[in-house]
Amino acid sequence: MLTVNKLIPRGQGLAAVLLKRAARVELDWDVRQKSRFDATDSSGRTIGVFLPRGTLVRGGDVLVAEDGSLIQVVAAAQPVLVVRHCSEHGSAFDLLRAAYHLGNRHVPLELRPDRIQLEPDHVLADMLRQMHLIVSEEQVAFEPEGGAYAAGGHGHAHAGHDHGHAHQADHDHGHAHGHAHEPVHVHGPDCQHGHAHAPAAPASRGKPLGIAVTAAPAPHVHGPGCGHDH
Incomplete structure (x- = not known):
């Protein structure tokens, strides 16, 4: 073997x-x-x-x-029930209704634009005829749908299509930035700026983003070397 x-x-x-x-x-x-x-x-x-x-x-x-x-x-060709709509007493929409009822019964179906095919079953054949559909038994190949969530195997998958989040690599937190952010300057002992450093203002909870908060001036501390006449 x-x-x-x-x-x-x-x-x-x-x-x-x-x-x-x-x-x-x-x-x-x-x-x-x-x-x-x-x-x-x-x-x-x-x-x-x-x-x-x-x-x-x-x-x-x-x-x-x-x-x-x-x-x-x-x-291989095999016995198959071929279901078509009756042009005199119905419309192609009847095939959609039939697929719905057969799907509720978990019947394997091969769907075509003009017909439905399923394995022979006289009970289902009678039900379909009562829905004014034309049912005939033919000897043809049978390729039922594999199901949208069928594991393994393959059905009617479309190569090259990705229906998930295809742009994950380009987006961070839901948006993409088209420009680079400059590094934030950190003031310290070696920054060589000629300005006085006021103590940082305490964080204000509830302040909207983008609104500047002005730091309060540093309080004067009286002492032996302050130069004031007290």
């Missing part, structure tokens, strides 16, 4: 000539939603797939075997 423990979504980054030479393996959704399974590829080799738990295998993905060989996944 040939072990596989790596998957390349949609074969991204692989040259077309490599994909053309790769073996194929046809898998239905029941198998592809598992992260560990056995299968036989188009070369007759038995492969044992061991992927991280939660990984979904999609049609077009490429499996990488332990010997470096590539195996392209093909979504």
Whole structure:
């Protein structure tokens, strides 16, 4: 058995000539939603797939075997309920309503602009027909949504998009500064300024920022050398 423990979504980054030479393996959704399974590829080799738990295998993905060989996944045709709206008795909005009710039942759905696809279920089929939808059973590949918070695997992710705080590096405390701040001058014994230093005013609580606070003059202290005639 040939072990596989790596998957390349949609074969991204692989040259077309490599994909053309790769073996194929046809898998239905029941198998592809598992992260560990056995299968036989188009070369007759038995492969044992061991992927991280939660990984979904999609049609077009490429499996990488332990010997470096590539195996392209093909979504096998399988029985699927195809749901379309009735142009005479309804509208495309009926498909949205149907997706809502099926989603409440946690039914895996493949969403298309003009139809919904799900695995066969006669109870759900009857419910959909009562909603004036057209339900037919067809033999097609099934690729249900992976869910917005699906761990592992991959769904319809958009490469290059970051919907979080992409500008974190440029912003500090919610704003960016377009200029440098000059260092604050500190007065001390060696500052060489020709001015008298008044004691710092006590901090005034409740003062708005940006309002200058004038320091009170230093009180005169009477003593033997003050020069005053008391």
